[in-house]
Amino acid sequence: MERFSVSTAAQNDFTIWLMQRKILSLLCAATVLCLSAATLSAANPPHLVFVTGDHEYGSERTMPALAKELEKKFGMRTTVLLATDEKGKHDENYEKNIPGMEALEKADLAIFYLRWRLLPKDQLALIQKYLDSGKPVLGFRTTSHSFHYAKGDESERWNAFGEFAFGTPPGWGASGHTHYGHKSSTDVSIIAAAAKNPILNGVDPNFHVRSWLYHVVPKYPPSGATQLLIGKSINPEHPAVENPVAWTYHTEKGGRSFYTSMGHPEDFQVESFQRLVVNAIHWTLGKPVPKKWPGKLDINVTYEK
Numbered sequence: 636m637e638r639f640s641v642s643t644a645a646q647n648d649f650t651i652w653l654m655q656r657k658i659l660s661l662l663c664a665a666t667v668l669c670l671s672a673a674t675l676s677a678a679n680p681p682h683l684v685f686v687t688g689d690h691e692y693g694s695e696r697t698m699p700a701l702a703k704e705l706e707k708k709f710g711m712r713t714t715v716l717l718a719t720d721e722k723g724k725h726d727e728n729y730e731k732n733i734p735g736m737e738a739l740e741k742a743d744l745a746i747f748y749l750r751w752r753l754l755p756k757d758q759l760a761l762i763q764k765y766l767d768s769g770k771p772v773l774g775f776r777t778t779s780h781s782f783h784y785a786k787g788d789e790s791e792r793w794n795a796f797g798e799f800a801f802g803t804p805p806g807w808g809a810s811g812h813t814h815y816g817h818k819s820s821t822d823v824s825i826i827a828a829a830a831k832n833p834i835l836n837g838v839d840p841n842f843h844v845r846s847w848l849y850h851v852v853p854k855y856p857p858s859g860a861t862q863l864l865i866g867k868s869i870n871p872e873h874p875a876v877e878n879p880v881a882w883t884y885h886t887e888k889g890g891r892s893f894y895t896s897m898g899h900p901e902d903f904q905v906e907s908f909q910r911l912v913v914n915a916i917h918w919t920l921g922k923p924v925p926k927k928w929p930g931k932l933d934i935n936v937t938y939e940k
Contacts, residue, residue: 730753776896
């Protein structure tokens with residue numbers, strides 16, 4: 636009987652071949668998993684629900700424009716709720732109705748741009764249900780004074796919505812919450828301690844916005860907030876001090892919260908503000924902020940209606 640011997644070199648070659656096959660199989664499996672995750676993400680984009688209604692800053696125009704850009708350039712799914720009068724006509728001045736709040740039940744992020752609403756209890760209950768879920772929130776400018784129920788009204792606690800959801804003063808005039816005049820504007824700068832915060836990725840260290848500066852200090856934002864941007868009033872109508880204009884916080888149930896006192900229609904044309912907002916949306920959703928910026932967003936809304 637003949638005997639065959641295998642050289643040591645051949646054995647080594649065979650062992651290397653087996654290892655290469657195993658590594659290739661693992662790489663293929665990892666690729667399939669990554670592709671499956673990407674497909675699942677694309678098939679289930681985050682759902683953003685915008686709750687709008689203000690008398691002054693045109694949120695019924697800026698928020699739909701922002702929503703459109705988020706869908707087109709960032710693959711998100713959006714629903715925009717608008718103030719609607721008794722005849723079914725969209726009217727930002729009508730304070731008592733924003734239909735469609737049921738959409739919050741399936742939202743991944745609720746974005747509020749409200750001012751002095753008087754919503755019915757059933758609609759407030761849907762907002763409360765969302766807050767109780769611990770899901771994230773994002774608020775613009777007048778959301779600090781979203782509601783203005785009369786003293787003694789059973790819904791009066793909602794006048795402090797800005798405080799318990801975003802860490803703002805509990806309503807207009809509360810704790811000195813005011814502004815420095817409609818003819819003023821604001822220079823904005825990154826707070827040095829927050830420079831590496833992902834929400835500020837791509838945001839210029841200094842930029843200018845049309846929003847007149849809101850006064851919130853010294854009590855707000857609260858100590859648990861992380862201040863990101865500071866504002867200096869330009870041509871104020873009365874003596875002004877610097878105030879934070881963007882910060883992160885948390886809801887009563889621990890949900891991520893982002894608020895900015897900016898939000899004048901012309902602010903949305905400022906690319907640094909656009910990047911701030913897009914980054915904040917991703918951050919509140921618990922997602923990485925975009926590494927690649929698609930370019931200036933198409934949001935061109937005037938202050939005048």
